[in-house]
Amino acid sequence: MLKIYEVVLAMAGDAASIAGQIERKDSDLARQMRRAMHSVALNAAEGMGNHAGNKRQRYSSALGSAREVLACVQVAQAMRYIGNVDAKVLDRMDHVIATLTRLVYRRAS
Numbered sequence: 001m002l003k004i005y006e007v008v009l010a011m012a013g014d015a016a017s018i019a020g021q022i023e024r025k026d027s028d029l030a031r032q033m034r035r036a037m038h039s040v041a042l043n044a045a046e047g048m049g050n051h052a053g054n055k056r057q058r059y060s061s062a063l064g065s066a067r068e069v070l071a072c073v074q075v076a077q078a079m080r081y082i083g084n085v086d087a088k089v090l091d092r093m094d095h096v097i098a099t100l101t102r103l104v105y106r107r108a109s
Contacts (some may be wrong), residue, residue: 002048004087004099008041011096014089015069025081033072063100
């Protein structure tokens with residue numbers, strides 16, 4: 001099992017709480033964030049069961065969606081839908097993005 005998957009699930013919990021706050025001001029952005037978070041978890045899980053190019057494609061999709069989740073948070077802050085987000089939550093998102101980046105862009109051995 002991919003070690004980062006447990007962190008992805010924790011990120012999903014974080015995203016759910018934030019999306020709940022965003023929803024009060026912008027239900028579309030909250031839905032977009034939830035869909036992106038679903039994609040992170042589901043593509044990461046699917047990637048664990050794939051090989052070679054398919055694995056990389058799934059991780060690449062998860063990476064794009066993880067960046068989208070973070071962008072939703074940043075847009076919500078910029079639009080003043082939410083206040084500051086706990087640094088641990090942002091660190092967890094950054095950790096998932098960094099790990100997926102390494103999985104997508106590492107050189108084939």
